[in-house]
Amino acid sequence: MRKVNLVVVGAGPAGLSASIEAAKHGVKALVLDENHKPGGQLFKQIHKFFGSEQQMAGTRGYEIGTKLLNLAKEYGVEIKLNNRVIGIDDHNTLAIIDNHKYSEIRAKKIILCCGATEKPLAFPGWTLPGVMGAGAAQTLVNIHRVVPGEKIIMVGSGNVGLIVTYHLLQAGVKVKAIIDASHKITGYGVHAAKIKRAGIPIILRYTVNRAMGTNQVEKVELIQVDKSFNKIPCTQISFDVDTICLAVGLSPSTELARMIGCKLYYHPKLGGYIPMVNQYMQTTIEDIYAAGDMTGIEEASIAMEEGRLAGLACAISLGYISDNAQSQKALENIRSNLSQLRMGNGKGGIING
Amino acid sequence: MYKRFADAIIIGGGVTGTAITYYLSKTGIQPILIEESNLNAGASGACDEGIVLQSKHTGIMLDMVLKSAKLYKTLEDELNYPIGYRNVGGMIIINEEKYIPVIETFIKKQQQQGLNIHMLHPSDIHKQQPGLSKKVVASAFSKDDCNVYPFKLTLGYVEAAKRLGAKVLLHNRVNNITINKNTLGDKRRELRITTNEHEILTPIVVDATGCGSRQIGKMLGLEIPVFPSRGQIVITEQIPPLIKHQIMDAKFIVAKHKPQLVEKNNALSNLNVGLTIGQAETGNTLIGGCREQVGYNTSTSFSTIREIVKNAADFFPFMKDVSIIRSFAGLRPTTPDNLPILSQTPIPRFYIASGLGGDGLSLSPIVGKIMADLIMKGNCNIVDISQLSLDRFFNIG
Amino acid sequence: MKEDYVVCRCEEITLQEIKSAIKQGAITLDEIKKYTRAGMGLCQGRICSTIIIEILKEHGYLPQYSAPPHSRIPVRPVKIWEYIGEDQDV
Numbered sequence A: 001m002r003k004v005n006l007v008v009v010g011a012g013p014a015g016l017s018a019s020i021e022a023a024k025h026g027v028k029a030l031v032l033d034e035n036h037k038p039g040g041q042l043f044k045q046i047h048k049f050f051g052s053e054q055q056m057a058g059t060r061g062y063e064i065g066t067k068l069l070n071l072a073k074e075y076g077v078e079i080k081l082n083n084r085v086i087g088i089d090d091h092n093t094l095a096i097i098d099n100h101k102y103s104e105i106r107a108k109k110i111i112l113c114c115g116a117t118e119k120p121l122a123f124p125g126w127t128l129p130g131v132m133g134a135g136a137a138q139t140l141v142n143i144h145r146v147v148p149g150e151k152i153i154m155v156g157s158g159n160v161g162l163i164v165t166y167h168l169l170q171a172g173v174k175v176k177a178i179i180d181a182s183h184k185i186t187g188y189g190v191h192a193a194k195i196k197r198a199g200i201p202i203i204l205r206y207t208v209n210r211a212m213g214t215n216q217v218e219k220v221e222l223i224q225v226d227k228s229f230n231k232i233p234c235t236q237i238s239f240d241v242d243t244i245c246l247a248v249g250l251s252p253s254t255e256l257a258r259m260i261g262c263k264l265y266y267h268p269k270l271g272g273y274i275p276m277v278n279q280y281m282q283t284t285i286e287d288i289y290a291a292g293d294m295t296g297i298e299e300a301s302i303a304m305e306e307g308r309l310a311g312l313a314c315a316i317s318l319g320y321i322s323d324n325a326q327s328q329k330a331l332e333n334i335r336s337n338l339s340q341l342r343m344g345n346g347k348g349g350i351i352n353g
Numbered sequence B: 001m002y003k004r005f006a007d008a009i010i011i012g013g014g015v016t017g018t019a020i021t022y023y024l025s026k027t028g029i030q031p032i033l034i035e036e037s038n039l040n041a042g043a044s045g046a047c048d049e050g051i052v053l054q055s056k057h058t059g060i061m062l063d064m065v066l067k068s069a070k071l072y073k074t075l076e077d078e079l080n081y082p083i084g085y086r087n088v089g090g091m092i093i094i095n096e097e098k099y100i101p102v103i104e105t106f107i108k109k110q111q112q113q114g115l116n117i118h119m120l121h122p123s124d125i126h127k128q129q130p131g132l133s134k135k136v137v138a139s140a141f142s143k144d145d146c147n148v149y150p151f152k153l154t155l156g157y158v159e160a161a162k163r164l165g166a167k168v169l170l171h172n173r174v175n176n177i178t179i180n181k182n183t184l185g186d187k188r189r190e191l192r193i194t195t196n197e198h199e200i201l202t203p204i205v206v207d208a209t210g211c212g213s214r215q216i217g218k219m220l221g222l223e224i225p226v227f228p229s230r231g232q233i234v235i236t237e238q239i240p241p242l243i244k245h246q247i248m249d250a251k252f253i254v255a256k257h258k259p260q261l262v263e264k265n266n267a268l269s270n271l272n273v274g275l276t277i278g279q280a281e282t283g284n285t286l287i288g289g290c291r292e293q294v295g296y297n298t299s300t301s302f303s304t305i306r307e308i309v310k311n312a313a314d315f316f317p318f319m320k321d322v323s324i325i326r327s328f329a330g331l332r333p334t335t336p337d338n339l340p341i342l343s344q345t346p347i348p349r350f351y352i353a354s355g356l357g358g359d360g361l362s363l364s365p366i367v368g369k370i371m372a373d374l375i376m377k378g379n380c381n382i383v384d385i386s387q388l389s390l391d392r393f394f395n396i397g
Numbered sequence C: 001m002k003e004d005y006v007v008c009r010c011e012e013i014t015l016q017e018i019k020s021a022i023k024q025g026a027i028t029l030d031e032i033k034k035y036t037r038a039g040m041g042l043c044q045g046r047i048c049s050t051i052i053i054e055i056l057k058e059h060g061y062l063p064q065y066s067a068p069p070h071s072r073i074p075v076r077p078v079k080i081w082e083y084i085g086e087d088q089d090v
């Protein structure tokens, strides 16, 4: 069995940043990702990112991805793609399907950066073809260059809903409206302004009542909700659409953390059950760290800083840097970047929806 | 803390406790079932679906399972609940010549005791179960083996018992059992059960907590020798109905009955891995199994899971193209002599129905009936339960 | 007629089935899974668990007070031939 000092699961912004940070200090880091391309969510993002200069704000998502990859190469990080991590046991052994073959690797430290999956929204008709996650719609337009449909309604006015709507518009799709059950737009003003300029209505305090259609979505019926999100009778309105895009939030991918027995807690604003981590991004299990969306849905810049924090903490605990005032200062710097980022967007860094 | 009274209390919401609750309710009393978590939280939620007759030793075990199988035939109607009972038939497949005589002797005795079982003609084996590897050189077949879905079985018992007046307290852990000194001359107050929410006085308590029995025994100063034996199972995606029977590798039987014949020279036999496989009504296949002494640990282990998977591919080459979606482990409540404990105890009206090992699902209805008899009539003439008494562990020498 | 739709797509478990399991006494994701099979399918609850959490919340059972479900190997579906390390045309 191969033995390594540090395995990072997930080659998204958190995982790449973690491995770079550790490698900078001499740790030979191995990054595993199930996809055939690295970058996690980043490579889907053709828009300019928000966040501070330092975290490459103003750069487009895929460009951040490319930069991180180049840095990883420069520091000698080993990235293995098409590597599905299917389990971790209590001896820090990872069970991996490496390009369709089972193998095991033992690591001294493991950083989990597994990201998140899209949340669904259930209503009568939600299983009809034509109902899809905004992320899936984004992959179609930005990566495969196919449009998901002709007439779309977007559910969710968070940043993801706003951004994906914008991408769809750029691809020439007719977006009938964005709706949200909340009483105000949950994403950033800049993104919402762009949408409004394009003449797309943003309908608040409405949710989907049902989707209709025989073999595929043909119509969506919306219904108004009150402050406690109860449906108000006789307020239905409907739109002819062939696609309903759901951008109702992400849910952290915690399967591996749960398998090893990390303690989780429920935090609705951060997306659901997330592993408890301390100021080093260390979970309740000594050798297991976690960072990025899986410790709470925020944004790429935060995922990157969290990754760095975990990477540096691992380098210290593996003995590559001594645990002294200087290294503690370095950790503290990353933490202060994090709190600045979280304050910067006035929302505690949370993408609502 | 709520104070209340009960005609009887059954502790443990597995296939054993729920069966007893039902059969006791049928006698006209109104028991309360107490479960620390929810139904099927223990072994009954981490097992196969087999009502397996042909794996049982002749004697009391075979006797009980034959009687149990008979009850199962009408249970679904009786409970008026879909418990997923299916008469699928079962095979014990043999891939090593040296196991053949062991199995042949084994089934000859079983036939004498009335089990419907025979060796298949070698040319019929692969007709009986297409897709089976050519390595399988012999097989026993019993058309009486069945499947039942444990999650619905317990619900079926509970719903039927509730209609008869039984009550169920979920999310209540029994923390203490005491003998109430202050009965005011009333036998109905003799035992006191304390849970995290309730205090209940009752004349009758039945321990059906499987691997929890040692703990329960300690509350009353009794040693109840029930220990966990872990089994692991792999679940595949849903596939068309291809595994027609409940199938067991002869090694699993030989290891249980003649362990000296099973070689211990490779990883596989050290883990006591022997194939068990069955296909659920949903199309998922459940592949097991192993017996491991690892305490109360219910995680699955990479090496065992891999051996189980290899074994499945070995016996069923077509399975190679099937995906595994999940694994799980359960703890068989096992006794030192591999026989259950269905018994009275030195404490009046405190009973034990535990230690059902790898057979609890198969035996569930008959255990319910036996215990109802024992409790209500003071004896049981269904089978000779003296062999299953708690004393047997302490009367030696 | 009561509103109904599929909640767990893998096992085709409906809203009404989830609600009756809650009535029968299932109050956590794990318990709902055992009572109904929701979450036992190919995606192992990755999709339906958020929906079920919402349904449980509506009935007063808050996820804050219960542990998330257990997770076991493999966290993604794996073909048996991949598992046993045999070559196969991909």
Ligand SMILES: Cc1cc2nc3c(=O)[nH]c(=O)nc-3n(C[C@H](O)[C@H](O)[C@H](O)COP(=O)(O)OP(=O)(O)OC[C@H]3O[C@@H](n4cnc5c(N)ncnc54)[C@H](O)[C@@H]3O)c2cc1C
Residues within 6 Å of the ligand: A009, A010, A011, A012, A013, A014, A015, A032, A033, A034, A035, A039, A040, A041, A042, A045, A048, A049, A050, A051, A083, A084, A085, A086, A113, A114, A115, A116, A135, A138, A159, A160, A163, A164, A253, A256, A291, A292, A293, A294, A298, A299, A300, A301, A302, A303, C075
């Ligand atoms: C539409 C959209 C727009 C966004 N816009 C912005 C924005 O403008 N600005 C911003 O800051 N943020 C934005 N974000 C958020 C940002 O993309 C995420 O916060 C960030 O990608 C999280 O990084 P991560 O590394 O934690 O996870 P991910 O990027 O999701 O990476 C996780 C990786 O781990 C892999 N993985 C998971 N489990 C396993 C396993 N068991 N085995 C192997 N590999 C595994 C996954 O396949 C994935 O590649 C946006 C997100 C979306 C969906």
Ligand SMILES: Cc1cc2nc3c(=O)[nH]c(=O)nc-3n(C[C@H](O)[C@H](O)[C@H](O)COP(=O)(O)OP(=O)(O)OC[C@H]3O[C@@H](n4cnc5c(N)ncnc54)[C@H](O)[C@@H]3O)c2cc1C
Residues within 6 Å of the ligand: B011, B012, B013, B014, B015, B016, B017, B034, B035, B036, B037, B038, B039, B040, B041, B042, B043, B044, B045, B046, B047, B048, B049, B050, B051, B052, B172, B173, B174, B175, B208, B209, B210, B211, B212, B213, B215, B216, B230, B231, B232, B233, B288, B289, B329, B330, B331, B332, B333, B353, B354, B355, B356, B357, B358, B359, B360, B361, B362, B363
């Ligand atoms: C992998 C595997 C495969 C199997 N396959 C089969 C098969 O095919 N056929 C077959 O017949 N058998 C099979 N078995 C065996 C079968 O599962 C068990 O014999 C049976 O489930 C035992 O049931 P039980 O009700 O006695 O115990 P359990 O199901 O363990 O129930 C005990 C209950 O008591 C509760 N409890 C414990 N302590 C307390 C307390 N202090 N207060 C309140 N509640 C408490 C627990 O939460 C639990 O729900 C298998 C077992 C395993 C592990």
